[in-house]
Amino acid sequence: MRLIVQKFGGTSVADLDKIRNVAHRVAKTYDAGNNIVVVISAMAGVTDHLVAMASQISNLPKKREVDVLLATGEQTTAALLAMTLTSMNYPAQSLLGHQAEVHTDCSHGNARILDIGAHRILELVEKRQIVVVAGFQGCDPHGNITTLGRGGSDTSAVAIAAAIGADICEIFTDVDGIYTADPNICPKAKKLDAISYDEMLNMASLGAKVLQIRSVGFAKKYNVPVHVRSSFNEGEGTMVVNEDSGMESLIVTSVTHEKDQARITLKKVPDQPGIAAKIFTPITQSGIIVDMIIQNTRTSGKTDLSFTVPKSEYDQAIEIERKVAAEIGAEDVFGDKDIAKVSVIGVGMRNHSGVASIMFNTLAKENINISMISTSEIRISCVIEEKYTELAVRVLHTAFGLDAEE
Amino acid sequence: MRLIVQKFGGTSVADLDKIRNVAHRVAKTYDAGNNIVVVISAMAGVTDHLVAMASQISNLPKKREVDVLLATGEQTTAALLAMTLTSMNYPAQSLLGHQAEVHTDCSHGNARILDIGAHRILELVEKRQIVVVAGFQGCDPHGNITTLGRGGSDTSAVAIAAAIGADICEIFTDVDGIYTADPNICPKAKKLDAISYDEMLNMASLGAKVLQIRSVGFAKKYNVPVHVRSSFNEGEGTMVVNEDSGMESLIVTSVTHEKDQARITLKKVPDQPGIAAKIFTPITQSGIIVDMIIQNTRTSGKTDLSFTVPKSEYDQAIEIERKVAAEIGAEDVFGDKDIAKVSVIGVGMRNHSGVASIMFNTLAKENINISMISTSEIRISCVIEEKYTELAVRVLHTAFGLDAEE
Numbered sequence: 001m002r003l004i005v006q007k008f009g010g011t012s013v014a015d016l017d018k019i020r021n022v023a024h025r026v027a028k029t030y031d032a033g034n035n036i037v038v039v040i041s042a043m044a045g046v047t048d049h050l051v052a053m054a055s056q057i058s059n060l061p062k063k064r065e066v067d068v069l070l071a072t073g074e075q076t077t078a079a080l081l082a083m084t085l086t087s088m089n090y091p092a093q094s095l096l097g098h099q100a101e102v103h104t105d106c107s108h109g110n111a112r113i114l115d116i117g118a119h120r121i122l123e124l125v126e127k128r129q130i131v132v133v134a135g136f137q138g139c140d141p142h143g144n145i146t147t148l149g150r151g152g153s154d155t156s157a158v159a160i161a162a163a164i165g166a167d168i169c170e171i172f173t174d175v176d177g178i179y180t181a182d183p184n185i186c187p188k189a190k191k192l193d194a195i196s197y198d199e200m201l202n203m204a205s206l207g208a209k210v211l212q213i214r215s216v217g218f219a220k221k222y223n224v225p226v227h228v229r230s231s232f233n234e235g236e237g238t239m240v241v242n243e244d245s246g247m248e249s250l251i252v253t254s255v256t257h258e259k260d261q262a263r264i265t266l267k268k269v270p271d272q273p274g275i276a277a278k279i280f281t282p283i284t285q286s287g288i289i290v291d292m293i294i295q296n297t298r299t300s301g302k303t304d305l306s307f308t309v310p311k312s313e314y315d316q317a318i319e320i321e322r323k324v325a326a327e328i329g330a331e332d333v334f335g336d337k338d339i340a341k342v343s344v345i346g347v348g349m350r351n352h353s354g355v356a357s358i359m360f361n362t363l364a365k366e367n368i369n370i371s372m373i374s375t376s377e378i379r380i381s382c383v384i385e386e387k388y389t390e391l392a393v394r395v396l397h398t399a400f401g402l403d404a405e406e
Numbered sequence: 407m408r409l410i411v412q413k414f415g416g417t418s419v420a421d422l423d424k425i426r427n428v429a430h431r432v433a434k435t436y437d438a439g440n441n442i443v444v445v446i447s448a449m450a451g452v453t454d455h456l457v458a459m460a461s462q463i464s465n466l467p468k469k470r471e472v473d474v475l476l477a478t479g480e481q482t483t484a485a486l487l488a489m490t491l492t493s494m495n496y497p498a499q500s501l502l503g504h505q506a507e508v509h510t511d512c513s514h515g516n517a518r519i520l521d522i523g524a525h526r527i528l529e530l531v532e533k534r535q536i537v538v539v540a541g542f543q544g545c546d547p548h549g550n551i552t553t554l555g556r557g558g559s560d561t562s563a564v565a566i567a568a569a570i571g572a573d574i575c576e577i578f579t580d581v582d583g584i585y586t587a588d589p590n591i592c593p594k595a596k597k598l599d600a601i602s603y604d605e606m607l608n609m610a611s612l613g614a615k616v617l618q619i620r621s622v623g624f625a626k627k628y629n630v631p632v633h634v635r636s637s638f639n640e641g642e643g644t645m646v647v648n649e650d651s652g653m654e655s656l657i658v659t660s661v662t663h664e665k666d667q668a669r670i671t672l673k674k675v676p677d678q679p680g681i682a683a684k685i686f687t688p689i690t691q692s693g694i695i696v697d698m699i700i701q702n703t704r705t706s707g708k709t710d711l712s713f714t715v716p717k718s719e720y721d722q723a724i725e726i727e728r729k730v731a732a733e734i735g736a737e738d739v740f741g742d743k744d745i746a747k748v749s750v751i752g753v754g755m756r757n758h759s760g761v762a763s764i765m766f767n768t769l770a771k772e773n774i775n776i777s778m779i780s781t782s783e784i785r786i787s788c789v790i791e792e793k794y795t796e797l798a799v800r801v802l803h804t805a806f807g808l809d810a811e812e
Contacts, residue, residue, distance in 0.1 A: 016459070016462055016463065050482075053422070053486065054486075054489060056422055057422065057486065057489045057490050057493050058489065058490075058492075058493035061489045061492075061493065062488065062489050062492040062493070064488075064499070064500075065485045065486075065488045065489040065492065065499075065500055066485070066489070068481060068484065068485035068488075068500050068502070069481075069482060069485035069486065069489070071481070072478035072481050072482050072485075075474060075475075075477070075478050075481070076456075076475060076478050078474065079471045079472070079474035079475035079478075080459065080460075080463065080471075080475065082468065082471045082474075083460060083463050083464065083467045083468050083471040083472070083475070084463050084464075086464075086467075086468040086471065087463050087464035087467065087468070093470070093471075094470075094471055094474050096474070096551075098504075099549055099550075143505055144505075145502075
């Protein structure tokens, strides 16, 4: 008897018919003799609708209350799926974040899971109940509802899988698996059979949009095998696993792009010790995630400093930095929303040099200007003008030999 | 400084504009130096929509999960109102049923409040926070979400008012106050300035639809003064208070009617000790509230037994009784959904005889047949054919001298 966590995203539970399909899929796995914990998202569109409602009330609605509002989305789906399963005579019970003991910190809208009390889930599982957990939500030490940020249901699923010692965490989604690039803009993209946690970590953070980055971090930390697969067919998807699981190691496994970032630049910042802390502490305290940071030292003792933030938090971030700039005596603050980031990723880079120069040359040949560069052990990312995104992905995909054979 | 509980029903929070109006009303009371706890319902129509969704899944959806689903309605409004208040720079915080420590029994869909831990609410109130509590919901001893039944937010409000020792509980609704009859069908109905708990208890149970009966029971038990008033104007409504509060005592203060009941009759039930328990225990265990019960003994040792239940639970109730009838050897079970109940109510009845005969004669004059009668100390109710409801209310209103002066 295996213990399986199955996570279904918003498009998989978009209406009562689709919820019924999910119930049948869960029931089939249950009937095969497995124990199951289901983690679900809000119905597609619901979270956006609720966010829009909150925006109508205020530009900066109180985050605590936004979480209370958003949590209704997953609560609704959890109740409907449990109801559907019981109407099919399967023993099922919904659990909300606080009931499943998903304990988080107090960072509303982007909370981190501190621990999960597996107790109640396992008690139900032992009675052969199908447990339906509302994803995306938890509760802080004071009992306030928190949410885990966009895609947080993935993190719920993997964290629960880790806490209860599940054999596998299946992420059902509207795509077949992980591709070498976004097939919508790169027609020659191929599905990968397997990918390492580290590659996926880099992809997720770069907008592959299939798995939330924190869920992959959890999976890696607790070594939870994750299977990303389609909720609309029975085909095998992509396994996200340890690097040493005998995967074939390509130099570059994927080309990703991300358009939902914006750049903020502080001009002529006094180059003194502690200045970076002054610039980034207030941003971090607001819960805004800063991605790339570039600093160029100048001879005059002043430096220009650029960084990227999610486009959705750009207004808040630039407001904060205007205050900071005044305090620290920076000359100017400006931003750019028309940027995109393209990246190449692969664990094989560790043993190969020259990947960066192939990337830069490929972009240069198309006259695409690079305005920021950042690298990690297995990834190289370039910020470019947004309008060149699709072109850049396609030429890099070809340059690194990823195109599907005709 | 007074401590006030203000409860707003579904029509008062039907959209964001109306929620803003509620926020202004709450803010005004707060600015006048009062401490406030707000209890809100789901936006008008939301609960019906959710119930319809559950019915699409199953005729008898799992009640535990229906409660999880329904609770999202009040959760949404509580978050939106707290958000609106904070956007207006008022300190406000939402609390869900379990956060406000509204402890109930396990009877899903119709749970009873066991106690309320006033602790958290009072802690916030002492910090001059406006506390916005999601009405209608609580949690059972195992931490499952429960709901209190239709109109349950009234009960939440009064129970919270009792628990925190509020000076008054204001129930804001879409009517001006309590009328001598439903003005929609009786144009001569008048608004009452005050009404006793007992009269209100009888009215509420008979479908006055302004206050849930259990809320009035709570108000009476803990002597909470309740002010029923309009959320759309500033006029005084009706005070629901102790009988000895110096009210003028009329013989009959109101005529009420109720159309959402149905009658079930068991024919030729063996007339043995314990038979009533066999008939009603399974119904009660299903959480169905039986209202009137009439039993006629026959000479043959068999009896006919009729009772009324809410129309919405008729299908479930008759299914249960068919099984019971087979077990106890009753001859037949049938039902009637086309019934209505009209009642006259007044504490003055205690000191006056002849009220019943005026009622029966008045109905007889219009050729309205009475099929069931029940009486209490301050109320007489008759079940009649549904089509005569409006006529019956108007003629009784006139007969008991309640018509407004021209």
